[in-house]
Amino acid sequence: MTLDCSIAKAIKFAEDRLISGDGGRLEAERLLAYLLKVERSYLYTWSDKRLTPTQWACFQQLLQRRARGEPLAYIRGWQEFWSLNLQVTEATLIPRPETEQLVELALQRLDLERAFNVADLGTGSGAIALAMGSERPRTRVIATDISAAALEVARSNGYRLGLDNVTFRLGDWFAPLAGERFHLIASNPPYIAEGDPHLTQDGLAFEPDIALIAKDKGLGAMRHIARAAREYLVDGGWLLLEHGYDQGPSLLALFTQLGYQQVTDFCDLAGLPRVVIGQWRAC
Ligand code: GLN
Numbered sequence: 001m002t003l004d005c006s007i008a009k010a011i012k013f014a015e016d017r018l019i020s021g022d023g024g025r026l027e028a029e030r031l032l033a034y035l036l037k038v039e040r041s042y043l044y045t046w047s048d049k050r051l052t053p054t055q056w057a058c059f060q061q062l063l064q065r066r067a068r069g070e071p072l073a074y075i076r077g078w079q080e081f082w083s084l085n086l087q088v089t090e091a092t093l094i095p096r097p098e099t100e101q102l103v104e105l106a107l108q109r110l111d112l113e114r115a116f117n118v119a120d121l122g123t124g125s126g127a128i129a130l131a132m133g134s135e136r137p138r139t140r141v142i143a144t145d146i147s148a149a150a151l152e153v154a155r156s157n158g159y160r161l162g163l164d165n166v167t168f169r170l171g172d173w174f175a176p177l178a179g180e181r182f183h184l185i186a187s188n189p190p191y192i193a194e195g196d197p198h199l200t201q202d203g204l205a206f207e208p209d210i211a212l213i214a215k216d217k218g219l220g221a222m223r224h225i226a227r228a229a230r231e232y233l234v235d236g237g238w239l240l241l242e243h244g245y246d247q248g249p250s251l252l253a254l255f256t257q258l259g260y261q262q263v264t265d266f267c268d269l270a271g272l273p274r275v276v277i278g279q280w281r282a283c
Contacts, residue, residue: 005050005051005056006047006048006049006050006051007032007043007046007047007048007049007051008047008048010028010032010051010056010059011025011028011029011032011043014027014028014031014032014059014063015028017063017067018063018066018067027066027072028063029043030072030076031059031062031063031066031072031075032059034062034075034076035055035058035059035062036055062075069203069205069206070203070206071094071203071206071207073088073094074088074089074090074094074206077089079094079095079125081095081097081099081100081125081127081131082100082103082127082130082131082134082135083131083134084127084130084131084134084157084161086125086126086127086130086157087125087153087156087157087160088125088153089149089153090206090207090208091147091149091150091152091153091208092124092125092149092150092153092154092208092211093124093125093188093207093208093211093212094125094207095124095125095127097269098242098268098269098270098272098274099127099128099188099242100131101242101266101267101268101269101274101275102128102186102188102240102242102274102275103128103131103132103135103186105240105266105275105277106118106128106132106184106186106238106240107132107135107136109183109184109238110132110136110139110183110184112135112136112138113138114138114139115138115139115140116136116138116139116140116182116183116184117139117140117142117180117181117182117183117234118132118136118139118140118141118142118182118183118184118185118186119141119142119143119144119177119180119182119184119185119186119232120132120141120142120143120144120185120186120187121143121144121173121174121185121186121187121189121225122144122145122146122173122187122188122189122190122211122221123143123144123145123150123151123154123168124145124150124153124154124188124211125150125153125154125157126143126153126154126155126157126158126166126168127188128143128186128187128188129141129142129143129154129158129166129168130154130157130158130161130163130166132166132186133158133163133165133166134161134163136165137165138165139165140165140167141165141166141167142166142167142168142169142176142177142180142182143166143167143168143169144168144169144170144171144172144173144174144175144176144177145168145170145171146170146171146172146173146210147208147210147211148170150208150211151168151169151170154168155168173221173224173225173228174225174228174229174231174232177232180232181232181233181234181237182232182233182234182237183233183234183236183237183238184237184238184239184240185225185229185232185233185237185238185239185240186239186240186241187225187240187241187242188241188242189214189221189222189225189241189242190210190211190212190213190214190218190221191214191218191219191221191222191242191243191244191247192204192212192213192214192218192244193213193214193217193218194213194215196218199212199213218244218247219247219250219251219254222241222243222247222251222254223254225239225241226239226241226251226254226255226258226260226278227258229280230258230259230280233280234280235280235281235282235283236279236280236281237279237280238277238278238279238280239255239260239277239278239279239280240275240276240277241275241276241277242274242275243273243274243275243276245272245273245274248265248273248276251265251276252265252276255276255278256278258278259280259281260278260279260280261278261279261280261281262277262278262279263276263277263278264276264277264278
C-alpha cells in the first residue's frame with residue numbers, strides 16, 4: 001500500500017489482516033480511532049482524509065501487535081466495564097463482560113439507601129469494586145489484591161473516577177481485612193487449571209498468570225475464599241464467586257458443604273453457568 005492512504009483504505013487494509021471474523025472491521029476502526037485520538041464516528045465522516053506517513057507507519061505497528069494476539073485493551077491501555085472506562089495494564093486482568101453479571105447480582109443484594117460494607121478480593125483493575133461503588137455511593141467497598149502493580153492501577157482508576165467510597169489494600173485475599181465483617185464479599189478469582197489449553201488462546205498469554213491460574217484444577221483460590229469468607233461475613237451476608245464454565249457443580253457442592261444457604265449458580269448472558277452465590281447464617 002502506498003503512503004497516500006485514506007482512512008477508508010487503511011481500515012480495509014487492517015480488516016483484511018486482523019482475521020477475527022466479523023469483528024475485524026470493528027477492531028480495525030477501534031485501533032485507528034485510538035491512534036488518531038478520535039471517536040469512531042470521525043472515521044466515517046472523514047473517510048477520504050489521508051493519513052500522514054507517520055500515522056500510517058504507527059498504524060501498521062499497532063496492527064502487527066494486534067495480529068500477534070496482543071489484546072486491544074492492552075494496546076489502548078483501557079477497557080470499558082459496566083459504565084466505566086478503566087485503565088488496564090499487563091499487571092491487571094482485562095475486565096470481561098461476563099463479570100458484569102456478578103456486579104448485577106451483587107447490586108440486587110445491596111439496597112441503594114443503606115450503607116453496606118462490601119469487599120472485592122483480587123480486584124485487578126478495580127472493575128468489580130468500582131462498578132459496585134459507583135452504583136452504591138453510601139456503601140463502603142474495600143478491594144484487595146496481592147499485586148502491588150495491579151493495585152496501583154485500581155487505585156488510579158478509583159481516583160480518576162472520583163469514587164472515594166472505594167478503598168484499596170495490598171495483600172493476599174483476606175489478609176488486609178483482619179477482624180472486619182462484610183455484608184457482601186465478591187470475587188472473580190483465578191480459576192483456570194495449570195496447563196489448560198485455553199491459556200494459549202484469545203490473548204490470555206498476555207494476561208498475568210496470577211490473575212488466571214489456580215491450583216487444584218483451578219479450584220484452589222475459590223476453595224480458600226469460600227472457606228475463609230465465613231469468618232468475614234455478617235450474619236445473612238452474601239458470598240459471590242465468578243467461576244469457569246464447568247466448575248459450577250463443584251462450587252455448588254463446596255458452598256453447601258461449607259454451610260452456605262440459598263446456594264445458587266447463575267448463568268451469564270451467553271447462557272453459561274458463571275456466578276455461584278451463597279448466604280452465610282451464623283447459627
Ligand atoms: N476483579 C478483576 C476483574 O474481574 C480482576 C480479576 C482477576 O484478576 N482474576 O476483572
